[in-house]
Amino acid sequence: MSKELNWMIGGPQGSGVDSSANIFARACGYAGLYVFGKREYYSNIKGEHSYFTLRVSPDIVRSHKDTVDLLATFDADTLIRHGEEVVVGGGIIYDPSQIGIMFSSVPTLEKRIVRELVEKLRLQGLEDNVKGLLEYLRNKGVRLFPIPYTEILKGVGKEIRQTQLSLLERMKNTLAVASSFALLDFELEFLEKAIRETFRAKAKIAEQNVIAARKTYEHVQATYGRTFSIKLERGNNSERRILINGNTAIALGKIVGGYRFQTYYPITPAADESLYLEANEVFELLTPSQIQENPQFEEANYLQDKGSIVVMQSEDEIAAINMAVGAALAGVRASTSTSGPGFSLMMEGIGWAGMNEVPVVITHYQRGGPSTGLPTRHDQSDLRFTIHAAHGEFPKIVYASGDVEECFYDAIRVMNYAERYQVPVIHLIDKALANCTATCSWFNTKAVKIDRGKLLSEKELEEINKNGGYKRFQFTEDGISLRSVLGQKGGIFWNTGDEHDEIGHISEEPVNRKLMMEKRMKKLDLAYREIPKDEKANLFGDLDSDLWVVSWGSPKGAILDAMDALKKQGISLGFFQAKLINPFPKDYAFETLKKAKKIIDVEMNYSAQFSGLLREHTGLEVRHKIVKYNGRPFSFDEIYYGIKKVLLDGDERVVVNYGA
Amino acid sequence: MSKELNWMIGGPQGSGVDSSANIFARACGYAGLYVFGKREYYSNIKGEHSYFTLRVSPDIVRSHKDTVDLLATFDADTLIRHGEEVVVGGGIIYDPSQIGIMFSSVPTLEKRIVRELVEKLRLQGLEDNVKGLLEYLRNKGVRLFPIPYTEILKGVGKEIRQTQLSLLERMKNTLAVASSFALLDFELEFLEKAIRETFRAKAKIAEQNVIAARKTYEHVQATYGRTFSIKLERGNNSERRILINGNTAIALGKIVGGYRFQTYYPITPAADESLYLEANEVFELLTPSQIQENPQFEEANYLQDKGSIVVMQSEDEIAAINMAVGAALAGVRASTSTSGPGFSLMMEGIGWAGMNEVPVVITHYQRGGPSTGLPTRHDQSDLRFTIHAAHGEFPKIVYASGDVEECFYDAIRVMNYAERYQVPVIHLIDKALANCTATCSWFNTKAVKIDRGKLLSEKELEEINKNGGYKRFQFTEDGISLRSVLGQKGGIFWNTGDEHDEIGHISEEPVNRKLMMEKRMKKLDLAYREIPKDEKANLFGDLDSDLWVVSWGSPKGAILDAMDALKKQGISLGFFQAKLINPFPKDYAFETLKKAKKIIDVEMNYSAQFSGLLREHTGLEVRHKIVKYNGRPFSFDEIYYGIKKVLLDGDERVVVNYGA
Amino acid sequence: MELKLTDYKTPIHNDWCPGCGDFGILSSIAIALTEMQIPPHKVAIFSGIGCSSKTPHYLNTYGIHTLHGRAIPFAFGAKIANPDLTVIVATGDGDQLGIGVGHFVHAGRRNFDFTLIVYDNGVYGLTKGQASPTLKLGIRTKSLPKPNLNEALNPIVLALASGYTFIARGYAYDTKHLKELIKQGIEHKGSAFIDVLQPCPTYNDINTKEWYSGEDRLNELGKPMPRVYKLEETGYDPEIRDPQDQDEIKKKILEVILKSYEWGGKIPIGVFYRNRHVSTYEERIASRIPDYYVNPPAKQILYDKDYLPIADITRMLKELEV
Amino acid sequence: MELKLTDYKTPIHNDWCPGCGDFGILSSIAIALTEMQIPPHKVAIFSGIGCSSKTPHYLNTYGIHTLHGRAIPFAFGAKIANPDLTVIVATGDGDQLGIGVGHFVHAGRRNFDFTLIVYDNGVYGLTKGQASPTLKLGIRTKSLPKPNLNEALNPIVLALASGYTFIARGYAYDTKHLKELIKQGIEHKGSAFIDVLQPCPTYNDINTKEWYSGEDRLNELGKPMPRVYKLEETGYDPEIRDPQDQDEIKKKILEVILKSYEWGGKIPIGVFYRNRHVSTYEERIASRIPDYYVNPPAKQILYDKDYLPIADITRMLKELEV
Ligand SMILES: Cc1ncc(C[n+]2csc(CCOP(=O)(O)OP(=O)(O)O)c2C)c(N)n1
Ligand SMILES: Cc1ncc(C[n+]2csc(CCOP(=O)(O)OP(=O)(O)O)c2C)c(N)n1
Ligand code: SF4
Numbered sequence A, B: 001m002s003k004e005l006n007w008m009i010g011g012p013q014g015s016g017v018d019s020s021a022n023i024f025a026r027a028c029g030y031a032g033l034y035v036f037g038k039r040e041y042y043s044n045i046k047g048e049h050s051y052f053t054l055r056v057s058p059d060i061v062r063s064h065k066d067t068v069d070l071l072a073t074f075d076a077d078t079l080i081r082h083g084e085e086v087v088v089g090g091g092i093i094y095d096p097s098q099i100g101i102m103f104s105s106v107p108t109l110e111k112r113i114v115r116e117l118v119e120k121l122r123l124q125g126l127e128d129n130v131k132g133l134l135e136y137l138r139n140k141g142v143r144l145f146p147i148p149y150t151e152i153l154k155g156v157g158k159e160i161r162q163t164q165l166s167l168l169e170r171m172k173n174t175l176a177v178a179s180s181f182a183l184l185d186f187e188l189e190f191l192e193k194a195i196r197e198t199f200r201a202k203a204k205i206a207e208q209n210v211i212a213a214r215k216t217y218e219h220v221q222a223t224y225g226r227t228f229s230i231k232l233e234r235g236n237n238s239e240r241r242i243l244i245n246g247n248t249a250i251a252l253g254k255i256v257g258g259y260r261f262q263t264y265y266p267i268t269p270a271a272d273e274s275l276y277l278e279a280n281e282v283f284e285l286l287t288p289s290q291i292q293e294n295p296q297f298e299e300a301n302y303l304q305d306k307g308s309i310v311v312m313q314s315e316d317e318i319a320a321i322n323m324a325v326g327a328a329l330a331g332v333r334a335s336t337s338t339s340g341p342g343f344s345l346m347m348e349g350i351g352w353a354g355m356n357e358v359p360v361v362i363t364h365y366q367r368g369g370p371s372t373g374l375p376t377r378h379d380q381s382d383l384r385f386t387i388h389a390a391h392g393e394f395p396k397i398v399y400a401s402g403d404v405e406e407c408f409y410d411a412i413r414v415m416n417y418a419e420r421y422q423v424p425v426i427h428l429i430d431k432a433l434a435n436c437t438a439t440c441s442w443f444n445t446k447a448v449k450i451d452r453g454k455l456l457s458e459k460e461l462e463e464i465n466k467n468g469g470y471k472r473f474q475f476t477e478d479g480i481s482l483r484s485v486l487g488q489k490g491g492i493f494w495n496t497g498d499e500h501d502e503i504g505h506i507s508e509e510p511v512n513r514k515l516m517m518e519k520r521m522k523k524l525d526l527a528y529r530e531i532p533k534d535e536k537a538n539l540f541g542d543l544d545s546d547l548w549v550v551s552w553g554s555p556k557g558a559i560l561d562a563m564d565a566l567k568k569q570g571i572s573l574g575f576f577q578a579k580l581i582n583p584f585p586k587d588y589a590f591e592t593l594k595k596a597k598k599i600i601d602v603e604m605n606y607s608a609q610f611s612g613l614l615r616e617h618t619g620l621e622v623r624h625k626i627v628k629y630n631g632r633p634f635s636f637d638e639i640y641y642g643i644k645k646v647l648l649d650g651d652e653r654v655v656v657n658y659g660a
Numbered sequence C, D: 001m002e003l004k005l006t007d008y009k010t011p012i013h014n015d016w017c018p019g020c021g022d023f024g025i026l027s028s029i030a031i032a033l034t035e036m037q038i039p040p041h042k043v044a045i046f047s048g049i050g051c052s053s054k055t056p057h058y059l060n061t062y063g064i065h066t067l068h069g070r071a072i073p074f075a076f077g078a079k080i081a082n083p084d085l086t087v088i089v090a091t092g093d094g095d096q097l098g099i100g101v102g103h104f105v106h107a108g109r110r111n112f113d114f115t116l117i118v119y120d121n122g123v124y125g126l127t128k129g130q131a132s133p134t135l136k137l138g139i140r141t142k143s144l145p146k147p148n149l150n151e152a153l154n155p156i157v158l159a160l161a162s163g164y165t166f167i168a169r170g171y172a173y174d175t176k177h178l179k180e181l182i183k184q185g186i187e188h189k190g191s192a193f194i195d196v197l198q199p200c201p202t203y204n205d206i207n208t209k210e211w212y213s214g215e216d217r218l219n220e221l222g223k224p225m226p227r228v229y230k231l232e233e234t235g236y237d238p239e240i241r242d243p244q245d246q247d248e249i250k251k252k253i254l255e256v257i258l259k260s261y262e263w264g265g266k267i268p269i270g271v272f273y274r275n276r277h278v279s280t281y282e283e284r285i286a287s288r289i290p291d292y293y294v295n296p297p298a299k300q301i302l303y304d305k306d307y308l309p310i311a312d313i314t315r316m317l318k319e320l321e322v
């Protein structure tokens, strides 16, 4: 019996699959377990298949697996799509009323899936319906747990005085979760708490679901006893923890990091961040006494008791970036969040911000491209585009987070970079990060200070104006000039997308042009020098190894999990996780990797873009690549076996494809 | 006495500087000489300084020089800005009425220019006005030729019965040109012919200018005799030649290459191409008899006697690219032309074309960036951005022309690539190419065949539909599918920016996704294999040398001219001029350069982007770079001395800055 | 051989929510095409991005599902390249009047021959119910956390100000009426705009089917009093008859505008405005390129039997000769 | 200390063509600000790209010369971040009604407090005279090789359809009148649009100063009969008085539209429309964020004396706690 559980629930979009997975995850969290959750869904509102996998363990888990221990379903599509993922000895919960459904009558199933399954079953002489499939799976050694959903629901209905079945149907999810708990012989109390907490705004619904859960739990335990071989046990956890996804972590980082203006145009998978911010647009502040000693306080003539962030749905992404830049000019920490298509529309705005040295953060959630691509699926294919975004040359910082926790702290950090170096910063996130759920330690809101760089007060401006006058783009040693903001007395400046002089007026004069180009580009050198190593990249594993993995962004979790497993087999690797992507941490990378005999690049894109970047900047050639581009994130298994394949067979290009 | 002449004329924008330079160039062309012209102007309509330099020689010239042999002026600004560029022994033509003008009273002059000049003159005890400057120059050994413009104009006025001086003023330019001819002791007949040809639409104006030219010529020869040491002599030329700039060469390439739909949104320096096309929207065709044997003819039910191109001014660049793509879907060879800011707006459209395998050409004229940058100045800073344009990964071809002649032939070629590989192609041009004037051999319109790739006829579609049906995105060995176009019978397809199946319907299914990604990306491998070496890059110079120059785009001319000069000093280099930028010709580059001891990258951008590309793809590190980013193109001298500096001093980064 | 409704439909799985108004619009387009017997391969339907923009996949014509807000430029390019095509744009209100409103406005100015059908559901369906530009200020649909902060656009007035020469409004659940509007739109030579009231049962609980049919307000007999009514049944005349008559035009414009402001209690559907006297963009091109209609960009022959280009640029080269 | 006109001007070399209408608009802005005595540092002027968009450089206020067509989003961001600012957008007709018309439309819907001044010269000046969206169909200025292929927009109607609550038209050479319009625009709480007829002597030889002043049509006394006339002199009343009175609003709208279609012989300038009763976007925000006006984004304190963040997310974390 493994300590770890891989649980999956699936069902049509809009039927509550997500919230039941959240309940399950929360319950496990209450039980002191670590959770890693992965969410998959179509670009559709209702009816297409969606599913959620949860990996649960007393030890830390940072990725999902390709196999499922217990699959909870209530529709045929989920059974057909995922049945084969269940391990021998694993179990499937299903609604026996689905038995007769023919594969070909499920309209949401892609033809390939049906075709392949039918072939397989026919070979075994089985029917091409759910029944045939279940037989096939049972033959393979999977345990089947039919749950009479309708019957149980009717029972629940009686108890809560609700006879309309269509209203009760919504509780099917709870039934599936509770069945799972019963089979796993796990304490119901955690589930009850999780249900109550999830429906905290709707006490009545919460209680109804608790009743449904109890009834189901009893029924299942009565029916199947403790016959299922996989059990779930409490972990022991002493620290305070949260369960959170990437979108929310970024949003919280922005609130803590002092962002007070956020624009967005709806797009998956970025929009949830903005919606969370909007829902929390007014928030509490810490003790005002501390604030009054803040050097900034003197100029603010109002003692705040709440903070707030204006969240603005713009007419398009062009407006979104430019509104954020306009707000930044007025002195706000401003940002916008988007994904591929929206990012493509922001080029001009980003270039203008670069030219005018405006600090602004663009949180860019990569998704399946090109074009509209796979709007709700994962990819990491915008690396190069992000680095080279917009025509002309100007300094921009690109920074990539590797997990949910990093999302939070990095969101604060990237705005510090933006203001310190007066540049646009692109914070690279991706769909896998945005939509995964992970257990994290309670966020430490005092871990990162706020650094507004060379931002001036009116008092300072007064001083400057006494001594020769203020120039927004004054040439300086390090390229950074003092910054005033719109509305400040004594701080008047001009901005233009044209090349300009120190005050900000258009200038085509070639000597000034050269100096201005150098002034701006110098700031990147400064950032390169100043940003500490541990913000540039994370190193993991055996630093003396001559086997190194290089990667960036969300593959981190699967890589770390795979490294742990490989270590147990005596294979120890080093792992260079790049975070600062531009300016590229070339010395750190070179020093770290120069002695490596084998470097394996792990990336969720076709061209292994990071390996090109590495070679461009360090000359190091990455001979081995593990890549994936089918829209589904790397699993633990893919990295684990992928690395093994490289080590054993010497494969140069391992393309992995798992995930439904 | 050198065989070559460097002539410059300057004056306020809108005063006719360009057309006088054209007249001069044409006249030299008639005299059998080679001409290379460079045009500089502000982003302004009237009043700011503009100038034109012409390098003229019986031998081929492909770049401008930093020095001027004869400077023709009629305003103070030009004198002040360019006076010091004139060589010892060179001459300056000026209007004596400008003598008293103080530098500080010329509003168009940038402060730096005035400051530096004043300092210089003060050191010599000279006044800070035109008089002081002229004295300074004469002391240095420059010959001064005051021309009494007003007096001569009055004389001309009498002859042509025009007494209004303001109307006569327009002829100042002609006076400057004619004065130059007189001083250079060059035949007036060429000038007369050039004037007549330039004003061919306005016979009366032509004659007036001819009269003005004659009068001036006589006056100057009478005044100065043959005292000026520099003379211009006829070349001997037997071939048929044209004098043409990059914008026009591209436009002609498009007409010959079968482009029949062009969109644009006005932007410098791209718009002139579209305006030329619009002015020539209806054009002649070759013998119809030949056409009737064309396999395409059967389906066209109309025997054309004229061809035409629809040129469309769109509401923005987003519309421009998407209109072109829409037209391409209907089977037209369609293109759009733009520059940096417009290109930045085209990202989404380019990605969609990539995803849907639509052949379309984007002619991208680089100019000074970032942002609005230097709208009328030169730069080559969009290389990386162009290669990585748009989110996600999809095949696109990037192709860079190196001179005006290449512009013409490449314009035909890039559309062949687009249709053969069913990809968007970005044709990289730049401001220097767009606006330079060069002598070329008569264009050979039969040099490049038209290759429409796997474009289907209705007859072929009928056949296909008999055998199983047509699929627009059918998986094939090489990734290319047969292509039908809107309106064709039997060719119905669907397009979507979403990932799609072989018919074109949305598909999120991971197996299909993987295959489709591979299908699309494979086409780049095919292009890489099929495009012949001599289209991938040009090699020049000593191919066995261990000194190599690498470059792309417009620096070609200056590099070749510098190589010729260096060769005379016994320094022979090889020159790898990349034309195919994406897919990068890595094997060709590696094979060519691997044995080089020194590689020098010459580029008009800050980061020496091409050297990064080379290292990324071949591992070869370019240690020496000659770069420039002040908005003015490389001169012959800059490359010549730049290379020398690298060779003698071993400089790793030579930043050059010449140009007013 | 007569074409049947099924000839215009594809067997693709339709994933709109049950009860979505999009189904009615889809049917209306298919019926209109069937009744007009336009060969499917002569039709090109363009869409942007959104639930509504999946329409082309369900129709057996050339179907071009483009970018968010950009269907019109694609459609324009195709139509001008090949004026024989019947070009339809079928797209969402967020798509066309939000991010794409610039192209909406400029299409009107060109009056090129196409039919624009906007699925007007007041929300961004596919991104989960944010306010679209036709949702009124202060309204809060069930999908909105807080009331809408933006004033609504009036698409009819906007179309008029932009120059559309055919302006109509339909209702998604009245397919009989809607398909007639679509037919008229297609027949109209010039830019035709049809705003279609489209209930989104999933996110818009304000402008529902029930609301449009007035189920919340019953007459004395207990029967719902529909909000939607047909302009043609009131004797309203949308037609500009004498293009020279400035007074007629002004009067008509004012009528259109008055009608367009009706909302809430009475919502007019039908043709608001039709002006057959404005030149189309194609005609304007033909005034410059005489053989444009017979020899449009898409039909020109480009090379001879040896694949050599046949364009003759001698005239231009001579002008450049030295 | 009283601020003088010179306090609002910069010594930057102005490179507009001699006689350009832009000079008059520039003066009018400077005079309006002087008369209103708004401290220069409280003013932020945004522009797009074009000849006209160089305006901010010539004024001694915060001057933000943005991207082609995008001035409004920049201005919006700044205004919402700091509602104390006086925000003006001064830009070209090509810029704002061509590439930027989408933002123009959506700004109206928001009614945020700013003043939009469009330099309406019928051409794209800085790119050498291509037709702008206000040039009429079939017109050929000297800069055009062929007559214009697009119908003109009516900016007044477009502004009305978009929701602008102050709509006016000025004339570049009547600075006395224009500066009053600008003052009213600035004073107006909400989105104010001023279309300014601006002769471009270099490229537009149709709508010239001479044409506007009627020098081509002399009366019996041999005096020019100006085309431009002032609405206020005809007793025209632009004001919406009772926002509840639907009839008043409709009547006013129709009047505005009728007036806006006057062109050629008689061209009205002055205030077309003013509605002081529509909430501004800032007010709408304040309905969600109670202390928005005193504690707007730009004024909030973010950290304590040790530079540690002061936002307290305990409440949110607790909801996520396991
Ligand atoms: C450039 C870009 N931004 C955002 C999106 C995300 N997106 C997809 S659909 C949609 C809104 C669709 O709304 P609407 O046009 O009203 O169509 P509906 O779904 O209501 O039919 C958006 C914003 C996108 N695809 N592209
Ligand atoms: C994205 C983009 N496209 C094109 C241009 C080129 N451009 C510069 S000014 C201009 C037109 C300006 O016309 P208008 O706004 O009417 O201003 P005017 O010069 O007439 O005052 C254009 C298209 C640009 N700067 N950016
Ligand atoms: S979300 Fe609304 S518009 Fe989209 S399919 Fe569902 S009901 Fe229709």
Ligand code: SF4
Binding pocket: B045, B046, D015, D016, D017, D019, D020, D021, D022, D051, D052, D121, D125, D126, D199, D200, D201, D202, D203
């Ligand atoms: S081109 Fe026209 S708008 Fe531009 S500065 Fe000259 S006159 Fe003014």
Ligand SMILES: [Mg+2]
Binding pocket: C050, C092, C093, C094, C095, C119, C120, C121, C122, C123, C124, C125, C132
């Ligand atoms: Mg919608």
Ligand SMILES: [Mg+2]
Binding pocket: D050, D092, D093, D094, D095, D119, D120, D121, D122, D123, D124, D125, D132
């Ligand atoms: Mg203009």
